[in-house]
Amino acid sequence: MRDTFRDFHPFVNFLYFLLVISFSFCLTHPIAQAISLICAAVYCISTEGRKSVMFILKFCLPSVLVTAFINPAFNHEGQTILIYFSNGNPLTLESILYGISSGVMLVTILLWFVSFNRVMTSDKFIYLFGKIIPSLSLVLSMSLRFVPKFKAHMVSVSETQRSIGRDVSCGSLISRTKTAITILSASVTWALENAIETADSMKSRGYGLKGRTAFSIYRFEERDVYAVIWFGFCGLFLLAGSIVSAFGFRYFPNIRYAAFDVTTIPFYFVYLGMCITPFLINVKEELKWKALYSKM
Template identity: 25%
Template sequence: MKTVLSRLHPASAFVYLAGILIMAALNRHPWMTCTQLLCLGGIYLYYERRPGKILPFIGIILLSAVLNGVFVQRGNTAAVTAAGRTVTAEALLYGGNAGILLVNVLFLFSLWNRCFRQEHWVYLFGSAFPKLGVILSMAMNLIPKYRKQAEKFSNVRKELYKESAVRRAAAVCSMELTWAFESSMDQLDSMNARGYGTVKRSHFHLFQFGKRDGCFMAAAVLLFLINLYGFWKFYAHFYFYPEVRWGGFDLKDFCFVLCMGIQILLPLLFWEGGKKLCIR
């Protein structure tokens, strides 16, 4: 999938990723959030290759469910009663669903950072909004850049000193802050010297909008509109409080769940033999 998205025109890849982000942020219905979790989680596991990488995200979901159940006293179905407090099933389900929504967004941004590089942001926004293009490209690259640098600092400390994990983490945090300020000042001076943001910039790129890009963008927009209609018509008014009311899983739900899965896994339809795009 990363190969497919990296080979696409930046506009097509951006439309695909933005459509998934909008649906992930809007949907609260468990059918949709769980479908997004399975598809995006499968993509994340495919790239990480280690099942243990998924454990922190499971912890986020469980922690969200427990905290919401403990602190929110809403709902009609009592699940647990302890120390004079009643934990309702609705509060647990709502917290778990909110945790799933958060994890879906994290999975999506992980995919976004893998396939949408800095030159894509500069290409999309650099000509019309040069300052915005530079800011977006720097912001999206900020966390992965700092994380890699922190790993380097941590590995060096492990080799040089025998110390506890807490002491090492504090030292790495201090080194990371110092490095971040110094690198920011160096980058600012470099950008000022090259005239960033002063005049209209020209840039060189190798992106060309072809037939496969148009087909991919059209399919992504169509699936997004179908899922947006399903959300507006059927899933926008799902409530957890005062009680969860399930209408059953019928043909309508199956169709929209299928459309949601296809929207997320759309690049796989443009994949052939693991090497080439089937639409040229």
């Protein structure tokens, strides 16, 4: 599915991810966490396809299980004691549930950042913050771009080494170590040379001089206005819900949570609406194009 939300104004994209990532980090109620996790997974799968599904199965689900098992080994708070370990420390229900909650939060934020890294390109980042904090925005955008480029270059060098009979997965430990060091050394050298070339190119183009202008291909359209109004409303409404403890949930010393009734349900519906907005935009655009294509 084509990601139409990616074509919105950079400010709209940034505002959306700022809200969903912030609330995913702050809201610990299981219903709110489930909403954020499902919406993040749906958005990733709809735009990334099989790649995101494999990422969820190979990394996200094991991360939740590992966190759920590790947390009770170090956190022994809680009133509901299930068993005692051999060292005398208790295993509590609250610590297990808190571990699951922490794992779900970690996975949810990672999924949102997967979409963030795809939608918020370096061009958008520089456009938003280039005039406010030019140096920091440039460093952040180049850092975000450097990681995938460095990884791709290492894969390329590894394949080249494999074609001449040097494979990090075959041979003795010493030979594999030498091959890995060769690949890493070549990649680091390439990165340093690329950094010098980039610096020289920026200097020759006048970067850092006073009075320089900035070119932009982004226009704030009518749909962006509606999106900002909607996300602004959602952010303020959910902030008010957090202040009145509509999403309240406590694990220690015992589990206590805000009632799920007519006074709190609207906050969850607004949270769901905010998180699912990009997916709905993409579905609407997909149906629109299919309808137009059927008339051709």
